[in-house]
Amino acid sequence: MTHSITKAATRWLRRGLPVTAALLIAAAVPAQAARTSPRQADRGDWLYVTVTHGDTRSGGDTRGTLLLCDPPHGHSHAAQACAELRSARGDIRGIPRKDVFCSMIYAPVTVQARGEWQGRAVDYTETFANACEMNARTGNVFTLDG
Known part of the structure; x- marks a missing residue:
C-alpha cells in the first residue's frame, strides 16, 4: 500500500500540485484502487x-x-x-x-x-x-x- 501511495503522490506532484495536496489525494485513493490498474485509479x-x-x-x-x-x-x-x-x-x-x-x-x-x-x-x-x-x-x- 505504501508503494502505491508513493507512486500516486509522485504522479500528482509532477502535475504541479503542492506536496500536501498530492499526499492528501494519494491517501484518499481507496484501498481497492490500489489493487486496480493505475489507469482505473486515476479516473x-x-x-x-x-x-x-x-x-x-x-x-x-x-x-x-x-x-x-x-x-x-x-x-x-x-x-x-x-x-x-x-x-x-x-x-x-x-x-x-x-x-x-x-x-x-x-x-x-x-x-x-x-x-x-x-x-x-x-x-x-x-x-x-x-x-x-x-x-x-x-x-x-x-x-x-x-
Whole structure:
C-alpha cells in the first residue's frame, strides 16, 4: 500500500500540485484502487481548491481542501460542487452565474483549482472583487466554510 501511495503522490506532484495536496489525494485513493490498474485509479474527478482572502502579493489568508467527486467528499459542499461541475463538464467558467446582488465593496478573493476532470487537467485561477462575486460565479466549488 505504501508503494502505491508513493507512486500516486509522485504522479500528482509532477502535475504541479503542492506536496500536501498530492499526499492528501494519494491517501484518499481507496484501498481497492490500489489493487486496480493505475489507469482505473486515476479516473476519479478531483480538484484541490484554495481560496485566498486579501492581497495575494502580501500573503493573504489562504485555505484549501481536496474536492473528490467519485463519490463526492472531502469538501464541506462536495455534493453540490460536484453536481455544478458535472453540469459544466468540469469547466468552472461554465458554471451558470447566480442571480444575486453583490455589494461594490472591494475585498479581493483569489481562487485556484488544480486537478483532473474526466481525464483532463484542470488549472483555474481567478481573482474576484469580493466573496459574493466569487460565489455568484463559481457556485459551491470554492465555498469552504461548513
